[in-house]
Structures are given as structure tokens and as C-alpha cells.
Amino acid sequence: MDTAEIRRRFVAHFESHGHSPVPSASLLLDDPNLLFVNAGMVPFKPYFLGQETPPYLRATSVQKCVRTPDIEDVGKTTRHGTFFEMCGNFSFGDYFKEGAIELAWSLVTKPVADGGFGLEPERLYPSVYADDAEALEIWKSVTGLPDERILRLGKKENYWSMGVPGPGGPCSEILYDRGPAYGPDFDPAALGPDMPVELEDRLLEIWNLVFMQDELSAVRSKSDFDIAGSLPKKNIDTGMGLERVAFLLQGKDNMYEIDVMFPVIEKAMELTGRRYGASAEDDVRFRVVADHVRSSMMLIADGVTPGNEGRGYVLRRLLRRAVRSMRLLGYEDPALPELMPVSRDRMGETYGELLRDWARISTVAYAEEQAFRQTLRAGTTIFDQATSEVVRSGGTELPGAQAFALHDTYGFPIDLTLEMAAEHGLTVDEAGFRRLMDEQRQRAKQDAKAKKGQHRDARAYREIADAMGRAVEFTGYDTVVDEASVRGIVAAGGVVPSAGPGEEVEVVLDRTPFYAEGGGQLADQGFIELDNGTRLEVRDVQSPVSGLVVHRVMVLDGELTTGLSAQALVDVERRRSISRSHTATHMVHKAFREALGETATQAGSENSPGRFRFDFSATGAVPASVMADVEARVNDVVLEDLSVHAEVMSQREAVASGAMALFGEKYGDRVRVVSVGDWARELCGGTHAGSSGKLGVIKLLGESS
Structure with a gap:
């Protein structure tokens, strides 16, 4: 069963049980705690936190997600990747444990001919939180499984919270026994409170059902928290890993071999002349390529551009690790123009924006690869200087601080440093490098932990x-x-x-x-x-x-x-001044896209009285001549005194009319489109001047990154 069909069956199953289908949100949401959407429930978080009233009692979605806690570990195991799709069903004060368990069990065990996944019940092991006697009895009633077939696990495995005070609750997992080839035999009744590491590949978690029933007053760790009482409304949040179910139903060994990922590995084999499965070391590199090419493409599609901090830095690391992995596989030529179109063709069946916006996506990705190739040349010079100093001093080891500087300042990956050092007969102080990396991670975690306290009490x-x-x-x-x-x-x-x-x-x-x-x-x-x-x-x-x-x-x-x-x-004068700035922003956006192409996409702005800041994506510094052309173009439009008007229409009508939408913005089914004559059209909820002639002269004061 191909991945697209699994996705379709999941949504159809829940839609037939009264759930509203909700399209995947962007990977970028306005949440101070998250760089990217990292779980299917994130777009619904305002409903679970009581900040907003949900427009439905039941919902289902297949949400694109990105998780990047330990990018260096991707590919070393086959269980995890940075980009994945989470199939979920959600209940907001409607059904609870029994409904969630019945709906999940029905879909996974229902015969393929009847629209289900057809997994064998005898290979499925539900798990419950050890203290959740209610869930245990429901599982036995719904499935007919004996008591000993249901695993009882502790807080670390089967209790969910956001890591901060707020909603929480016990959860149940559906695990699939892949057989003795993937782990030792086990006694279900003896498992717990934690899942043994040696069984993680054999007992594969495919679905997690979270029963949000508790109000947590303090959360010190995953297994140490205080329950203040019960939530006024009990909610359901479930997540089924699409890629995991896909490799089970496609008879593959892991997620990297499914229909939407393995074609990239096949192309990489063709380019490098090496074979997946022949070398454990090369297999890791092939998996890094397949994962990072897909993740990078999806991030760029949602408006991320490479940079040195935040989301841009994550994207830069993903792209460069993919390129570097191809280099370590022996391929020296530009790799992304060969690999990314393969991923586009597979993922584009579901995400049409990959096809519609390919010119921009590919330009951003290929420019970053070219920049990295130049970085490698510069980094190699610094590396050569460092190794020369080591040799002159009679040493045989490159200090960890220098390896870290190469990584942190020049984007030089550690395994590339290790490879090149070995070619010079040197080792690298990996322990020192790892210590500095850990210190950097700890600082990042502390920053993230501090940010978690910023949740608005709504x-x-x-x-x-x-x-x-x-x-x-x-x-x-x-x-x-x-x-x-x-x-x-x-x-x-x-x-x-x-x-x-x-x-x-x-x-x-x-x-x-x-x-x-x-x-x-x-x-x-x-x-x-x-x-x-x-x-x-x-x-x-x-x-x-x-x-x-x-x-x-x-x-x-x-x-x-x-x-x-x-x-x-x-304040009328302030409003008029800000409205003029907002209209000017739309005009500058349009003019930059005319001058630089579709890659010059707005990434943010600030419309203030008498001035505005316009943030946009570009693959390099904007030449002074282009700045002058843009300024001249928008002032010509000012002289034309084009009418500025707004219309409300459906999203589909807006896209068909040529209106631009901004990445990361949330739009409803009905959207407002603001037009400057027939020249510039954008989805926008802001206020504007009545005509372009009311703006006066627009002066671009500078450009920086």
C-alpha cells in the first residue's frame, strides 16, 4: 500500500466517523516555544490550552512535522528522521478513552479490502499507563485480548505533558511485534516500567493515544510532576506515524526504504556507484541524504531560507550535511540538482506547492550548495593551517577547540574534519569537540527552557x-x-x-x-x-x-x-501614516519579485508611521542597481495613482487570481485580498491607503542581512 493511500485511508476513516478533515498547517507557526511544528497536535494547541474555542468537536489531520534535537544522530538508526508526517485524530470534549481506542483498533485491524490497514491482531500489543485501570479494561473489552497481552508502562513511557504546567494525561500506545529478527523474545507481563532498549526495534510504536484529563501545576521532568486536578473538559490527541505504518504495509525494513524516500537513495547510488546495504558506514550517509534532502525541501517550501540562526541555521545544517554526505560517498559534483527533483516528484503528489513553487525552492537550495562548496574551500585552508601547526609542534592530534571552531564558524562537519585529519596521519580530540558541542547544546536547551515560561495565560x-x-x-x-x-x-x-x-x-x-x-x-x-x-x-x-x-x-x-x-x-493621522507604509510594503514586495524573481519572497515586515521595514528572502546581497530599479518602479506606480481596493473571497479563488500568500501566516477559508490596481495582489488583513498616489515619495534607505 503506497504512502498516499495510507494517508487517504486514515482521513477517510475518521471523516466517516464525524471528524472534520483539517489540512496540514505550515511547518512555521507563531509559537515562542517551537522553531517548527513538531507534532500533529501543535496547530490545535490553542484549543487544548483553552485559548480558543474549536470550530469542531472532532477533527483529523495529516500534519507535516520537523524535529531536529540531534541532527548528528539521523541515519545512525532507522527509527527516526527530521521530517515526518503525523496522522492524528482529535476530540475536544467529545469522545474520550473508549472512543479513541475503538477508532484506532478498528482502522489498524480492519481488512484492507474494507478500507483498513489489515494488521494482524496477534502481532499488536497495546500499552497503558500502569495506573490507568480504566484504559486497561477498555482495551480488553474492545480487542478481546487477554490481560497479559496489554503492557503496563510507567510515566516516562506512557504519560504525556507539554513539559510545562497545563494539560496532561496518561496515554496508550499500539505496538507492532516485528518478530525475533528485530529483537529478543520477551514476556509481556514482565515488561515495565520502561521499555527495554533492545526491544525498541522489535516492538515498534505505530500509534500513541493521549488522554488529556489532568491539570498539571508543576512539571520538573517527564516522570516528576504535580497533578492539581482534573480538566473541565477531557480531550483526545492521537498521533500515528505515517512513515512507520508505510514501511510495515510496504514490507520494508525501515522508513528510509518506503516509496517516498528510497528513490532518493537509488539516485544517490547511481551517482556515487556505491550500493545501499553493502557498508554500514555508507548506509548512514545514504539515509542522511534521503532524510535531509526531503526535510530541506519541505522547509524551503514553507518559507525558510538558509541563515546563521534559528530556523535558517537548521536548514543550512540539513542542506550542508546532505551535500557533505554525498562527498563522503565519493561524489564531488553539485548533488542537490540531481537529488532534490526526485524527492519533489514523490512528495509533490501530496504537496502541490512543491511543483507550483519549484523555481524558488530549487534556487534557494542550489545556491546554498554552491555557497557551501566555497565554504569547504575556505575551511580547507583553515584546516591546513591548523594541521600544519600540529605537525610543526610534533603533535599527532588536532585540538577539539579547533575542530569545534571549524564546525561552528565555517560550517565544517566533524566527520569531514576526521576524514581529512586521517589523510594527514592525524587524529582529532573528539572528546574535546563533543564537550564543546554539549556545552553549546546545554545553552540552547536552557534558552528553550526559559522560553517555555513565556506561554501566555489566556x-x-x-x-x-x-x-x-x-x-x-x-x-x-x-x-x-x-x-x-x-x-x-x-x-x-x-x-x-x-x-x-x-x-x-x-x-x-x-x-x-x-x-x-x-x-x-x-x-x-x-x-x-x-x-x-x-x-x-x-x-x-x-x-x-x-x-x-x-x-x-x-x-x-x-x-x-x-x-x-x-x-x-x-488616532487618524497615525492610522493613515501606517496604512501608507503598509501599501508601500506590498508595492516593494511586488517590485523586488519583478527584479529578483520568485525567490524574493516576503519573510516579515514592520509597518510604522512614516517608515517600514521589509524582510525578504534572497540568495545574496542585493546589488545597488537593483535597489535603484525597485525604488524607481514603486515611485512610478505612485505617479500612476492606482486604486487600492480589497475583496473577500475563498482561498482557492485568491490563489487563482494570482494573489500572494505569506509563509507562516494562518488564513481562514475566506480571505481578504488587497490589490494595488491590477499590479500587486496579496492576501492581507491590514489597512491601506486609498490609492498609490497618496503614498508620496518612497525612498529605500538601505539593505542588510
Whole structure:
């Protein structure tokens, strides 16, 4: 059964049981804790955290994911890769343990002819959290399996949390016994609390069912946490690894041999003349190539470009490790133009954007390979100097600090350093190198741990939103003054009934002309006047949860209380100035794409009064001549005084009209398209000038990276 059919059957199964099919979200979501979407539940996290009300009680998705905790270990085992697809079904206060177990067991054991996966029940082993007697009894009832066939595992294996206070709960896994060729015999009743390492290949986890039922007040480690009580609503979050099920159903040994990955290895064999399966060392390199080529392609498709920090650095490492692995396999020519189209053809069957946007994706990838080839030349010079010093001093070992500097500063992979050192009759202080790498990782982990504390406590906002029963109506496209009523007040301690002079609080109105910061556009400012004479200065406007707009205000005089009628007055000059900047950003984006091609994609912006910053992807520095051409082009459009207008349409209609969407932005089924004449069209929720002629002269002050 090919991978596309497995994906189709999964969605069809849950759709037939009342689940809303949800397309995969971008790999890039606005989450301070994550570089990339790393699990199927991430796009649904606002629903699980109570920050937003889900538009459905049941949902199913096949979510593209990237995990990069230990890139150096990819390929050394066959269980994990950096990019994978997670099939999931989710219940938001609807069915719970029994429903989740029944739905999962039905799909995996149902005959292939009836739309299932046809896995043999006698080779399946459910696992439960050791203290979850309820799940144990449900598994026995649903499957008919005897007590001893159900594994009882501890917190480390079968209790889920986000690693921070919030929702958590026990989980159940479905494991598939691959037989004695993959591990020793075992006694199911004797397993636990941890799964023995020697059984990880034999007892393959294919599906994890998380029963979110607990509110965790403190999380110190995976097995050390405090349960404050039960969640008001019990939710279900499951994840089935698409690649793992694919290699089982395709009769392959591991995920690297399935239909969407092995063709890249076959192409690499053709290019290098080496054979997969002939050498354990070469096999690791082949697997690195297959994984990293696919992961890099998917990241570029979602808008990531190579860089020296964050997401860009991860992409750079993936691309360079793929190129370096081909070099270690004996292939010296540019490799990505040969390999990436193979991955595109396989993955493009599901992700059509790979085909539509191939010119940009390939340009970014191939330019990075060319840059790395130049880096290798520069790094080789530094390496030669370092080894010469070692030889002159009578040494035989390259210090770990120099190997680390080559890796960290020049992007020189350690195994390439090892290979080249061996050619010079030298060894490398690997222990010193690993120590420095570990120190760097620990710093990164500490930074990530610190960021985990930044989760916004949205309970106060959710309380107001639930009480309102509908979204705040934004009227700012049509007016800058509007009548409203005060529906909620939020202070540092949560929802409050009132606030007095000098206090800074957040105010929710039932309708507002104030634009909340978003899409690169700064928030409106202004005043709110209440019918009791109270005046509020609006200093910022945000949308902390979907459908809610909060005005951060200073109470100038009087008393602010809920229920009062209000008049909202936007600072008109500030709004007009920001709107002009936003329209200018669209025009500059279009002009850069005309000058540099489709790779010059917007990656961010800041639209401020009188000025704007435009972030875009490029494969190198922009020549001064191009900057001058772009500036001249947008000022010509200013002189043409083209009308700027907005239309609301479906996403499909917007794409068909040629409108550009920005990577990482979340769009609904209905989208707003802003057009500058018939020249520039973008999906955009911001405010704009009425025509290009109202912008005045646009001056590009500089460019940097």
C-alpha cells in the first residue's frame, strides 16, 4: 500500500466517523516555544490550552512535522528522521478513552479490502499507563485480548505533558511485534516500567493515544510532576506515524526504504556507484541524504531560507550535511540538482506547492550548495593551517577547540574534519569537540527552557470571550470612530470589574475600529470615551486569542466599569501614516519579485508611521542597481495613482487570481485580498491607503542581512 493511500485511508476513516478533515498547517507557526511544528497536535494547541474555542468537536489531520534535537544522530538508526508526517485524530470534549481506542483498533485491524490497514491482531500489543485501570479494561473489552497481552508502562513511557504546567494525561500506545529478527523474545507481563532498549526495534510504536484529563501545576521532568486536578473538559490527541505504518504495509525494513524516500537513495547510488546495504558506514550517509534532502525541501517550501540562526541555521545544517554526505560517498559534483527533483516528484503528489513553487525552492537550495562548496574551500585552508601547526609542534592530534571552531564558524562537519585529519596521519580530540558541542547544546536547551515560561495565560481572555459568545466585530476598514460597549476588563490578576485613574488595564469592547497589531502592521492608538465621562488612552491593541481584541489603556480620569457605553476614537493621522507604509510594503514586495524573481519572497515586515521595514528572502546581497530599479518602479506606480481596493473571497479563488500568500501566516477559508490596481495582489488583513498616489515619495534607505 503506497504512502498516499495510507494517508487517504486514515482521513477517510475518521471523516466517516464525524471528524472534520483539517489540512496540514505550515511547518512555521507563531509559537515562542517551537522553531517548527513538531507534532500533529501543535496547530490545535490553542484549543487544548483553552485559548480558543474549536470550530469542531472532532477533527483529523495529516500534519507535516520537523524535529531536529540531534541532527548528528539521523541515519545512525532507522527509527527516526527530521521530517515526518503525523496522522492524528482529535476530540475536544467529545469522545474520550473508549472512543479513541475503538477508532484506532478498528482502522489498524480492519481488512484492507474494507478500507483498513489489515494488521494482524496477534502481532499488536497495546500499552497503558500502569495506573490507568480504566484504559486497561477498555482495551480488553474492545480487542478481546487477554490481560497479559496489554503492557503496563510507567510515566516516562506512557504519560504525556507539554513539559510545562497545563494539560496532561496518561496515554496508550499500539505496538507492532516485528518478530525475533528485530529483537529478543520477551514476556509481556514482565515488561515495565520502561521499555527495554533492545526491544525498541522489535516492538515498534505505530500509534500513541493521549488522554488529556489532568491539570498539571508543576512539571520538573517527564516522570516528576504535580497533578492539581482534573480538566473541565477531557480531550483526545492521537498521533500515528505515517512513515512507520508505510514501511510495515510496504514490507520494508525501515522508513528510509518506503516509496517516498528510497528513490532518493537509488539516485544517490547511481551517482556515487556505491550500493545501499553493502557498508554500514555508507548506509548512514545514504539515509542522511534521503532524510535531509526531503526535510530541506519541505522547509524551503514553507518559507525558510538558509541563515546563521534559528530556523535558517537548521536548514543550512540539513542542506550542508546532505551535500557533505554525498562527498563522503565519493561524489564531488553539485548533488542537490540531481537529488532534490526526485524527492519533489514523490512528495509533490501530496504537496502541490512543491511543483507550483519549484523555481524558488530549487534556487534557494542550489545556491546554498554552491555557497557551501566555497565554504569547504575556505575551511580547507583553515584546516591546513591548523594541521600544519600540529605537525610543526610534533603533535599527532588536532585540538577539539579547533575542530569545534571549524564546525561552528565555517560550517565544517566533524566527520569531514576526521576524514581529512586521517589523510594527514592525524587524529582529532573528539572528546574535546563533543564537550564543546554539549556545552553549546546545554545553552540552547536552557534558552528553550526559559522560553517555555513565556506561554501566555489566556484564561482571563477566554473567560471574557466565552461570556460574549461571539467574536469582537472589527469595523476599522470602514470607520475610525465607532460606538461600542465595554464587555470586559483584564488586569494583572485576571478579570476585574472596574479600574480607576492611573491604572493600566486591558479593555474589551463588543466592536472596535482599532486595528490590533498583526501581519507586520503596528496597532492603532487613540482614545475611548465612556458615557460616564471617563477617558481612556489607548496605547496598544492586541488579539491574544482568536476572535478577541484587547485595548491596552491608561485610565486618564473617572472610573472604568463593564457595561458602559463607549465611543472609540482612532488616532487618524497615525492610522493613515501606517496604512501608507503598509501599501508601500506590498508595492516593494511586488517590485523586488519583478527584479529578483520568485525567490524574493516576503519573510516579515514592520509597518510604522512614516517608515517600514521589509524582510525578504534572497540568495545574496542585493546589488545597488537593483535597489535603484525597485525604488524607481514603486515611485512610478505612485505617479500612476492606482486604486487600492480589497475583496473577500475563498482561498482557492485568491490563489487563482494570482494573489500572494505569506509563509507562516494562518488564513481562514475566506480571505481578504488587497490589490494595488491590477499590479500587486496579496492576501492581507491590514489597512491601506486609498490609492498609490497618496503614498508620496518612497525612498529605500538601505539593505542588510
